[in-house]
Amino acid sequence: MSKPGSLSLAAYRVLSWGMRNTVGQRIDLPRPEGELLWIQVATPGHLRAVSDFCQRLLQVRSELSFVLTGPPDADLDSWPGCDFHLTNLPQDQSGAVRGFLEHWHPTMGLWVGGDLKPNILIRASDQDIPLILFDAEFSVSLPRSARWLPDITRATFDCFQEIMTASPETARHIRRLGVQSSKVHEAPPLRISPNPRPWPEDELIETNHTLAGRPVWLAAWVQDKEFISVLTAHRQVLRMLHRLVLVLHVADETEAGPLKRRLETMDLRCVNWDDGDEIEDSTQVILTADPENLGLWYRVSAVTFMASSLERGAGGRDPSESIALGSAIIHGPFVHRHDALYSQLQRAGAAKQVKTATELGDALIELLAPDLAAGMALAGWKMITEGAPQADTLIDMVQDILDQRSAERAGT
Structure with a gap:
């Protein structure tokens, strides 16, 4: 996987130490046993679709747990749906990012939307945490002092195994960075796809x-x-x-x-x-x-x-x-x-x-x-029901990655 030059990455991490971490973390919540899917939701508008997706996923992988992060203005605690472990995404500051990943140690990650954070994504990739980007936007959040650094944007997108976007223009932008073309796909956005429980x-x-x-x-x-x-x-x-x-x-x-x-x-x-x-x-x-x-x-x-x-x-x-x-x-x-x-x-x-x-x-x-x-x-x-095919496609991707991780652990 392509990574930025060590000098660029080191410089970015040094610069990010100066970012004030104003978002509180729920480190009082214990990490659940077993497989844990970390889902980052970029905007509150994605929350309901993500909730429906998780409920569908639980029907085929009932022991899976979720940690849901979102933007600071998202009222995560009032959101109905799955039994999420709710916390806020840390500022993209090295110490906060390291603490988040060490505490939750997700089996894999799913990022929905834009506002990508280089520190947490590159560090997760370094720890061999598989990542999928859905509803991708060409939006990487960099502090002004770090925007001159070469290759950070490309390295951020390169952290993902699969990248899906509803925008052909966004797909072209990502490919032009030098990201492997075969993992960039055009796909409809994740939509509401309720799956009501059966009634006797x-x-x-x-x-x-x-x-x-x-x-x-x-x-x-x-x-x-x-x-x-x-x-x-x-x-x-x-x-x-x-x-x-x-x-x-x-x-x-x-x-x-x-x-x-x-x-x-x-x-x-x-x-x-x-x-x-x-x-x-x-x-x-x-x-x-x-x-x-x-x-x-x-x-x-x-x-x-x-x-x-x-x-x-x-x-x-x-x-x-x-x-x-x-x-x-x-x-x-x-x-x-x-x-x-x-x-x-x-x-x-x-x-x-x-x-x-x-x-x-x-x-x-x-x-x-x-x-x-x-x-x-x-x-x-x-x-x-328009959203069901998109949710099912994403479920298949998540299932394949989790199955592969499970097989790897069984073989070690």
Whole structure:
């Protein structure tokens, strides 16, 4: 593997000692036993796609552990998904880099995006840690004092066994550095690719049989401020679809009991699914607070209203699992936590935004027509599954490298 001249590398490492390491490290976390994949995420926008990728990878390599690093402004601790060991990438300063690698000693590394750090990548390569670069950008982070050094950029890209970029221009730039052409590939970016866990077939069949072809809609992650709007919309639609059933999933489980009593005073016949209540032919609202149950109700419901979005504050919920399971999506205007995904869905004709209870009721009447809901659900499913081939390609690469490392250790 090509490396910069010893003088250039030595000079760069000396210069990097002057960088102030302002990013705290979670050295209190022990390194897990066994294989450990280190994933560096360059921007917060990559986090969800990486989470989906890791969940897919765990299905074929269940004992694998992950340490996830990201930019200083990424709120890693609030990110749902895999059981990551979360820390921040150190500044590209020799002592901090050495401490990070000595503590975690990753089996291999996956860098997603740009802002490459020469010190940590070259030192990892020196320690024979295999590295893959995905969604590559022509972006190497050098302090101003080190930009005159020859070959550092080339050496940084040369640390990777495989380099994948969605940009033909980036691929050309990397090859022109002198990086081996055969390891630079053009590939689509890593995208969201949810892979929901299976649901017991017998329970799904029994639930559908119990509902006996009645129209069903789901309001998921409903905040207390949204209860009146959801129930008002349900009453509006009941005037036209008398057998309509609302599955009402509350965001705060402590609200389930008081809400059931409230529904009874409103003459809405309600059962609490979490308490084992039986659904009857007269049931109008099925109440649940357990997020695990959403896997069932996304499958049963033709339309899902992704709540936590009709009033300011919560910022919306991720709709990707619902889409992957075939439900058409309605949402409110306040979805800033997942704004990019909702924008994509609207462009694809797979989601509908509403602002009031009346608009929610009107949208339900429109979408509970089977053909329209099915068309929206199909558009969403096509969009959300676009990322599966890219994730599978990356999984194959990671599997091959980990298998090779395992064979090497067994042979020593």
